[in-house]
Amino acid sequence: MPPLTPSQTVGPFFAILVPVRDRLRLRGGGAPGVPIEVEGCVRDGKGRAVPDALLEIWQADAAGRCNHPEDPRGGGPNPSFAGFGQVHTDAAGRFAIETIKPGRVPGPGRLQAPHLLVGLFARGLLARLVTRIYFDDEPSNAGDPILDRVPPDRRPTLVATSRGGGVYRVDIALQGPQETVFFDV
Amino acid sequence: MRRDFRRGLMRNTKVPIHGYRRPPADCHPPNDAPGYRSTAARHPTRPLVVIPQTLSEITGPMYGHRDPGPMDHDLTRQHPGEPLGERIIVAGRVLDEDERPVPETLVEVWQANAAGRYAHAEDRHEAPLDPNFSGCGRAMTNAKGEFRFLTIKPGAYPWRNHENAWRPAHVHFSVFGPSFLTRLVTQMYFPGDPLLAFDPIFNAVPGEAARRRLIASFELGATEPGWALGYRFDLVLRGRDATPMET
Numbered sequence: 001m002p003p004l005t006p007s008q009t010v011g012p013f014f015a016i017l018v019p020v021r022d023r024l025r026l027r028g029g030g031a032p033g034v035p036i037e038v039e040g041c042v043r044d045g046k047g048r049a050v051p052d053a054l055l056e057i058w059q060a061d062a063a064g065r066c067n068h069p070e071d072p073r074g075g076g077p078n079p080s081f082a083g084f085g086q087v088h089t090d091a092a093g094r095f096a097i098e099t100i101k102p103g104r105v106p107g108p109g110r111l112q113a114p115h116l117l118v119g120l121f122a123r124g125l126l127a128r129l130v131t132r133i134y135f136d137d138e139p140s141n142a143g144d145p146i147l148d149r150v151p152p153d154r155r156p157t158l159v160a161t162s163r164g165g166g167v168y169r170v171d172i173a174l175q176g177p178q179e180t181v182f183f184d185v
Numbered sequence: 186m187r188r189d190f191r192r193g194l195m196r197n198t199k200v201p202i203h204g205y206r207r208p209p210a211d212c213h214p215p216n217d218a219p220g221y222r223s224t225a226a227r228h229p230t231r232p233l234v235v236i237p238q239t240l241s242e243i244t245g246p247m248y249g250h251r252d253p254g255p256m257d258h259d260l261t262r263q264h265p266g267e268p269l270g271e272r273i274i275v276a277g278r279v280l281d282e283d284e285r286p287v288p289e290t291l292v293e294v295w296q297a298n299a300a301g302r303y304a305h306a307e308d309r310h311e312a313p314l315d316p317n318f319s320g321c322g323r324a325m326t327n328a329k330g331e332f333r334f335l336t337i338k339p340g341a342y343p344w345r346n347h348e349n350a351w352r353p354a355h356v357h358f359s360v361f362g363p364s365f366l367t368r369l370v371t372q373m374y375f376p377g378d379p380l381l382a383f384d385p386i387f388n389a390v391p392g393e394a395a396r397r398r399l400i401a402s403f404e405l406g407a408t409e410p411g412w413a414l415g416y417r418f419d420l421v422l423r424g425r426d427a428t429p430m431e432t
Contacts, residue, residue, distance in 0.1 A: 002284055002421045005398055006390040007213045008372040009221075011357060013305040017295040017321040045226040052307075058245060058365050068244035072200055077248040084246035106200040107239045117241055117365055124223030126214035126389050128368065146236050154231075174227045184207075184233035185242055185366065 007127040012052050014121070015088065024057065024087035026099035031081035033062025033100030036166045038116070038133060041093045044124075045175030049093025056119040057085050057097055064103030064111075104140065113144040120172065129182045133170050134159045154181050203429040204238040205366045206282060211392030220385030222346050238366065245365035253291070253323035260294075260322045260336040268318035270299025270337035272413035275373070275401065278330040279360055282424030286330025287367075292420075293359040294334055295321040301340030301354075310342050335413060341380055353380035353387065360420055367422040374400045375416070 027035055042050040060066050060083065067078040087095045097116070104111040113134055120129040134141055136159045141147055147155055157180045160168035172180045216228035261268055275294070279287040297303045297320060300312035304319050320339075324332045339354045355372040362368065374381060381387055381400070390396045398421070407415025 001282055001424075002280055002419070003395070003398065004208055004212045004282060004423065005369060005371055005419075005421045006395045007369060008357075008390075008399065009223075009386060010359075010370050011372075012307060013303040014295065014357070014359075016303060016305050016319065017293055017357075017359070045230070048226070050227070056368070058241070060241065066240055066244035068247055070203070070244055071240065082246070082248065105239065105241050107241075108237050112239060112241065115241070119365070119368060121370060122227065124221070124225075124227035126216055126218055126221065126224065126386070128370065129216070129229065146239070149236050150234055175230050179229060179231050181231075182229050182233050184235045185238055 009123060009126050010054060010121040012123040014054055018054060018086050018088070020088055021086070022088050022090040022094065023096045024085045024098065026057065026059075026082070026085045026097065029080040029082070031061060031078075031100055033103075034166065035098070036101045036168060037096060037098050038160055038168045038170060039094065039096040040160070040170040040172060042089050042095070042120070042122075042172045043093055043174065043176075047176065049089070049091070050122055050174065051089055051091045051093055053089040053093070053120060053122040055087050055089070055095055056121070057087070057099070058117040058119070059083050059099065059115070060102040060105045062100050062103050064105045066105065101135070107145040110143060110145055111140070112146060113138050113140040115144075115146075118172075130185055131172065131180055131182050132158055135162070135168060136160060137162045150181050157181050200240055201429045202238060202240065202243055204243060204426045205364060205423040206426055208423065212390070212395050214389035214391065218385065218389040221389055242365050245363065245367065246361060247363060253325060258322055258324040258332070258334050260318065260320065260334065262335075263319055264317040266317040268298065268315050268337050270315075270318075270340075272335065273338050274333065274335055274407055274409060274413050274415040275356065275418055276331070276333040276407045276415060277418040277420065279326050279332065279362070279420045279422065280330055281362075281367075281422050285424075286326070286328070287362050287422060288326055288328045288330055290326050290363070291323065291361050292326060292332045293321070293323045294336070294356050296336065296339040296356045297342055299337050299340050301342030312340070312342065338375070346385060351380050351383070353378045353384050358418075358420065360422065362422040369420065369422055371420070372399060373418045376400055376403055
């Protein structure tokens with residue numbers, strides 16, 4: 001069996017490949033659902049902005065369906081909502097994602113609360129970091145099978161705060177007292 | 186009928202998950218690698234939280250984002266003139282750990298020019314830019330998982346990590362595969378490069394055999410006679426668990 005290829009850092013110059021964009025527009029194909037905007041900032045252990053991070057977002061549509069042939073609820077490309085996008089942080093470490101609120105995806109034993117998957121790449125990260133973004137106005141967070149695995153005092157790092165008007169705020173801290181929970185999956 | 190099926194699934198939430206194997210410990214570099222200075226304030230200090238794979242993770246972007254154009258694999262023909270440097274071919278396959286080809290997946294590359302300079306505003310290395318070289322390419326793998334790029338051999342360049350630090354010549358690779366979990370960003374190095382021994386990024390990979398997998402092999406058979414030298418570089422993504430699990 002061929003062994004896995006190791007990861008290496010994305011480095012500082014990936015922008016020559018991925019067009020620079022600090023605002024990601026995932027909606028726009030006329031997809032049904034509640035429009036939302038998630039904005040945030042990536043910071044390092046000294047509280048400094050991380051201006052050279054690349055975030056990859058993967059999420060279900062409003063019905064909780066993943067745009068992938070292995071979703072058992074009917075595969076085939078979804079022309080109105082891709083569910084994937086890439087966004088850079090700007091000079092102040094900020095990013096913004098305009099999307100629709102994801103529905104609930106089946107999880108171990110029960111439905112998961114609505115969430116975005118995030119893959120984070122940057123200079124200084126030798127392998128991708130994986131985290132999730134949940135929403136603080138979701139009652140279903142209480143029974144989410146993944147949040148349940150996270151120590152209660154660290155759960156808030158995964159939950160975006162509603163600021164009204166469909167805008168949510170979440171900060172990603174690579175280190176420090178509010179260090180974001182990253183997953184081994 | 187499909188609607189009824191869907192409603193049933195939403196009710197009982199039982200979905201079989203065919204997961205992906207976890208990487209062996211000696212494969213990926215740790216995010217805390219003291220020799221690579223930029224990791225100091227950027228690596229998580231708390232242990233990663235181990236979670237089960239769900240439908241969210243085993244799916245991923247498969248459907249046609251940023252489909253490459255027919256010439257995007259040829260980095261030597263993106264401008265009116267030809268780039269300076271040694272033309273090379275980088276050919277390989279994308280496989281999974283069970284040696285199954287990964288077809289129709291996006292492979293992207295980016296690199297410095299022959300002088301060791303990236304076409305990026307933040308690259309301040311005092312080496313010439315090449316107006317005929319942008320340094321990025323894209324290709325889809327074919328049904329056998331194969332890809333092929335035509336480019337020029339990138340130059341080594343200095344960086345500020347430590348006294349007299351130089352990155353060995355390398356090509357950055359980005360591959361998606363069929364799942365959020367198969368995503369891989371890595372770097373391809375060249376055989377016999379004396380700078381490899383001194384590079385903290387390459388040497389952050391724990392296993393010697395794993396490090397060797399980042400080095401392309403020179404392959405005369407991949408060479409285009411009279412035109413370009415050939416290198417082979419295969420990428421192996423995470424394989425599936427032996428059996429699906431009912432979650």
